[in-house]
Amino acid sequence: xxxxxxxxxxxxxxxxxxxxxxxxxxxxxxxxxxxxxxxxxxxxxxxxxxxxxxxxxxxxxxxxxxxxxxxxxxxxxxxxxxxxxxxxxxxxxxxxxxxxxxxxxxxxxxxxxxxxxxxxxxxxxxxxxxxxxxxxxxxxxxxxxxxxxxxxxxxxxxxxxxxxxxxxxxxxxxxxxxxxxxxxxxxxxxxxxxxxxxxxxxxxxxxxxxxxxxxxxxxxxxxxxxxxxxxxxxxxxxxxxxxxxxxxxxxxxxxxxxxxxxxxxxxxxxxxxxxxxxxxxxxxxxxxxxxxxxxx
Amino acid sequence: xxxxxxxxxxxxxxxxxxxxxxxxxxxxxxxxxxxxxxxxxxxxxxxxxxxxxxxxxxxxxxxxxxxxxxxxxxxxxxxxxxxxxxxxxxxxxxxxxxxxxxxxxxxxxxxxxxxxxxxxxxxxxxxxxxxxxxxxxxxxxxxxxxxxxxxxxxxxxxxxxxxxxxxxxxxxxxxxxxxxxxxxxxxxxxxxxxxxxxxxxxxxxxxxxxxxxxxxxxxxxxxxxxxxxxxxxxxxxxxxxxxxxxxxxxxxxxxxxxxxxxxxxxxxxxxxxxxxxxxxxxxxxxxxxxxxxxxx
Numbered sequence: 001x002x003x004x005x006x007x008x009x010x011x012x013x014x015x016x017x018x019x020x021x022x023x024x025x026x027x028x029x030x031x032x033x034x035x036x037x038x039x040x041x042x043x044x045x046x047x048x049x050x051x052x053x054x055x056x057x058x059x060x061x062x063x064x065x066x067x068x069x070x071x072x073x074x075x076x077x078x079x080x081x082x083x084x085x086x087x088x089x090x091x092x093x094x095x096x097x098x099x100x101x102x103x104x105x106x107x108x109x110x111x112x113x114x115x116x117x118x119x120x121x122x123x124x125x126x127x128x129x130x131x132x133x134x135x136x137x138x139x140x141x142x143x144x145x146x147x148x149x150x151x152x153x154x155x156x157x158x159x160x161x162x163x164x165x166x167x168x169x170x171x172x173x174x175x176x177x178x179x180x181x182x183x184x185x186x187x188x189x190x191x192x193x194x195x196x197x198x199x200x201x202x203x204x205x206x207x208x209x210x211x212x213x214x215x216x217x218x219x220x221x222x223x224x225x226x227x228x229x230x231x232x233x234x235x236x237x238x239x240x241x242x243x244x245x246x247x248x249x250x251x252x253x254x255x256x257x258x259x260x261x262x263x264x265x266x267x268x269x270x271x272x273x274x275x276x277x278x279x280x281x282x283x284x285x286x287x288x289x290x291x292x293x294x295x296x
Numbered sequence: 297x298x299x300x301x302x303x304x305x306x307x308x309x310x311x312x313x314x315x316x317x318x319x320x321x322x323x324x325x326x327x328x329x330x331x332x333x334x335x336x337x338x339x340x341x342x343x344x345x346x347x348x349x350x351x352x353x354x355x356x357x358x359x360x361x362x363x364x365x366x367x368x369x370x371x372x373x374x375x376x377x378x379x380x381x382x383x384x385x386x387x388x389x390x391x392x393x394x395x396x397x398x399x400x401x402x403x404x405x406x407x408x409x410x411x412x413x414x415x416x417x418x419x420x421x422x423x424x425x426x427x428x429x430x431x432x433x434x435x436x437x438x439x440x441x442x443x444x445x446x447x448x449x450x451x452x453x454x455x456x457x458x459x460x461x462x463x464x465x466x467x468x469x470x471x472x473x474x475x476x477x478x479x480x481x482x483x484x485x486x487x488x489x490x491x492x493x494x495x496x497x498x499x500x501x502x503x504x505x506x507x508x509x510x511x512x513x514x515x516x517x518x519x520x521x522x523x524x525x526x527x528x529x530x531x532x533x534x535x536x537x538x539x540x541x542x543x544x545x546x547x548x549x550x551x552x553x554x555x556x557x558x559x560x561x562x563x564x565x566x567x568x569x570x571x572x573x574x575x576x577x578x579x580x581x582x583x584x585x586x587x588x589x590x591x592x
Contacts, residue, residue, distance in 0.1 A: 120534040126490070155451040157488035158532045159515045168490040192453035194422070194464040219455045223519040236454045238416040 005277045006285045010035035010063040012213065012258035013042060015276060019269045021046055025058040027269035033277060035061035035103075035254045037211075038096060040089060048092055052099035062100030063254045064107040064184075064211050065093040068147065071132035072113035072125040072162055083132060087139050094143040105253060106145045107210045109184050111152065114159040125162045130172055133181055141180045148210035149173060150184035153192075155225055166190050166199040173208055182210030185246060186258070188217055188229050191237045197245050204249020212246050213256045214239060214284055222262070229259045231275055232283035243287035255284065301573045302581045306331035306359040308509065308554035309338060312568055313561045317342055321354040323565035329573060331357035331399075331550045333507075334392060336385060344388055348395035358396030359550045360403040360480075360507050361389040364443065367428035368409035368421040368458055379428065383435050390439040401549060402441045403506045405480050407448065410455040421458045426468055429477055437476045444506035445469060446480035449488075451521055462486050462495040469504055478506030481542060482554070484513055484525050487533045493541050500545020508542050509552045510535060510580055518558070525555045527571055528579035539583035551580060 011028045013019075013036060019027065021042040028036045036058075043051040043065075055062060068086040073079040089108055097106035112129045115122065133147065140147050149169040152161035163169050166183060173181040183203055190196045203209045216235030221228040232239055243255075257276045264272055307324045309315075309332060315323065317338040324332050332354075339347040339361075351358060364382040369375040385404055393402035408425045411418065429443065436443050445465040448457035459465050462479060469477040479499055486492045499505045512531030517524040528535055539551075553572045560568055 115532055120532050122488070122534065123537075153450060154488040155449065155517065155521070158513060164488050165490060171490075192418075192450040192460050194461060194467075217454060221451065221521055225451070225517055225521065236411055236416050238418065241419075 004281055005032035006280055006288065007034055008254050008288060009033050009277060009280050010037055010061070010254040010256040011273055011276060012037040012064070012066065012256040013039045014066065015257060015259045015264065016269045016272055017260075017265045021051055021054060023269055025054055025060065027273050029058050029060055031270060031273040031277065033060075033273060035063050037064040037066060037256045037258070038062065039066045040092065043092060043096070048095055052095050055096060056099040059101055061102070061254060062096045062104040063256055064105070064109050064148065065089065065096060067109045067111050069111040070113045071110070071129040072116055074116060074128065083135055086132070086136055090136065090139050090143050090145045093145045097145075103254075105211070106143070107148050107182070108140070108145055109148050109150050109211065111150055112161050112163050114157065114162060122157075122162055126172075129163065130175070133172065133176060137176050137180050141177065146179060146182045146210045148182050148184040150186060151189055153189045165193055165195070166203060167195055170199065170203055170206060170208060174206075178207035182208040184211050184213060185209055186213040186215075187237050187239065187242050188215050191217055191242065197241065200242070200245040200249050204251065209246060209249055209251045211253065211256060212251055213258050214243075214280070215257055215259045216283075227260045227262055229261055231259065231264070231279035232257065233279045239283040240287050243284055244291065247287065247291045255280075300577055301328035302576055302584065303330055304550050304584060305329050305573060305576050306333055306357070306550040306552040307569060307572060308333040308360070308362065308552040309335045310362065311553060311555040311560065311572060312565045313556075315565045317347055317350060319565055321350055321356065323569050325354050325356055327566060327569040327573065329356075329569060331359050333360040333362060333552045333554070334358065335362045336388065339388060339392070344391055348391050351392060352395040355397055357398070357550060358392045358400040359552055360401070360405050360444065361385065361392060363405045363407050365407040366409045367406070367425040368412055370412060370424065379431055382428070382432055386432065386435050386439050386441045389441045393441075399550075401507070402439070403444050403478070404436070404441055405444050405446050405507065407446055408457050408459050410453065410458060418453075418458055422468075425459065426471070429468065429472060433472050433476050437473065442475060442478045442506045444478050444480040446482060447485055449485045461489055461491070462499060463491055466495065466499055466502060466504060470502075474503035478504040480507050480509060481505055482509040482511075483533050483535065483538050484511050487513055487538065493537065496538070496541040496545050500547065505542065505545060505547045507549065507552060508547055509554050510539075510576070511553055511555050523556045523558055525557055527555065527560070527575035528553065529575045535579045536583050539580055540587070543583065543587040551576075
């Protein structure tokens with residue numbers, strides 16, 4: 001079974017939402033997956049030092065920490081608290097990346113935040129995202145951490161992320177060093193974008209693809225649209241064209257599968273990891289193999 | 297009551313989904329609204345000739361006919377049937393526009409269609425939209441009808457419309473005369489787009505704003521995301537900036553309110569028209585007045 005697991009697959013911990021950190025690390029490693037992306041809450045439950053030690057013991061590579069952001073809050077105590085919390089997330093990311101196996105990456109995924117309560121000012125909210133990046137960039141640089149702006153699907157523009165396209169994320173990142181501010185390319189969020197292939201190529205040219213995440217899109221959407229993510233291959237996303245574009249753009253890192261889905265969450269973690277590996281193997285791995293072959 | 301209704305407001309018939317054509321015309325006219333956009337199904341229920349006569353008797357301007365499209369079907373009998381049906385829709389649009397009061401416009405709104413069953417080929421689907429436009433453009437030109445490509449919100453990209461942004465719609469329209477192929481600017485579908493203001497300006501320069509439709513966006517989305525449209529002012533859309541951009545782009549036509557929403561549909565038509573007029577008056581009319589003032 002484990003022989004068939006793609007060596008570049010990473011399980012994002014959100015895919016195993018109800019598993020503890022220990023259980024997530026165990027299920028991931030025991031099923032032959034070599035890498036994992038972690039979430040702050042389960043790491044916080046055991047404490048950073050313990051989490052880092054558990055991660056080191058697992059032998060897994062660490063791929064991303066999820067998540068920072070909440071940058072659209074207007075100036076005041078709530079914004080200060082968010083900025084401080086992002087500083088802690090940067091430190092956590094550095095610590096976990098150092099604890100992971102060789103090839104780990106220090107990437108903090110950023111969900112930038114939606115419109116503040118009662119506001120209709122998208123332009124202002126976006127400008128506050130830029131301000132927050134400027135404030136945190138020195139901390140990230142000092143810690144050797146890349147902040148990975150994640151454009152979220154436009155259906156989340158009002159309540160989760162006022163950054164909705166890869167092009168917009170790259171425009172925001174442009175003022176910063178690519179080792180400090182990059183982007184997250186997540187198939188679920190960008191697959192529909194008529195500019196996606198050219199913006200992936202641009203992200204590569206600009207050295208900004210900090211992480212590539214895959215999961216599938218299928219309709220009807222779940223009643224809570226946040227939970228509409230599916231195993232690769234179960235929906236309509238053309239993983240071949242997106243994955244080839246990401247590889248052509250020079251991305252050589254691990255590839256996370258991150259699924260928010262009540263049905264998946266209700267499944268036993270071992271089964272979820274195996275299903276994820278199988279879906280990834282069928283939908284994503286062929287592009288990885290083809291790229292290796294053509295490079296030979 | 298009717299004294300306060302904006303003269304540029306048009307009620308899109310979908311806002312009164314369960315009303316017959318007769319009831320929709322009556323509720324619209326009796327509550328002081330001067331224009332209406334119709335849907336094919338209720339027009340078909342009474343027959344085109346009768347519908348045209350009823351529209352003429354109402355004294356209302358006719359603003360759009362909804363809808364053509366379904367252009368992504370691969371070649372074969374189903375595609376031929378869709379093309380033929382669009383030809384009928386073009387004829388209906390011309391007939392109704394001629395029957396409406398002075399200032400009526402012959403605009404057929406196009407919802408281009410999603411991915412065909414089992415397909416992941418967005419690029420191919422989009423190319424078939426272009427093919428369909430090329431096939432129908434001569435018919436539209438002969439009938440004096442403008443085909444108005446409607447970019448739909450990206451959450452509908454897989455099942456309703458592979459055209460998701462105004463920029464993409466304008467790219468598709470570029471090969472055709474602006475009097476024959478234009479675009480629909482619908483606030484619900486485009487409000488989130490970081491390029492929306494520049495693309496509205498471009499649409500104006502290229503003479504392609506065939507209709508401007510308004511309704512609001514609010515979360516959480518309805519369980520059926522198709523039914524998440526709200527009265528202007530009830531959500532987070534900044535109608536001032538979008539409306540000013542549309543006016544600055546040279547649009548002088550009527551402005552439709554089109555709401556798909558079970559609660560709205562469960563309300564009596566007279567009440568819906570009055571609520572729509574009030575929301576429009578508060579959220580949209582100030583921009584219209586400001587534009588008039590600055591033009592003086």
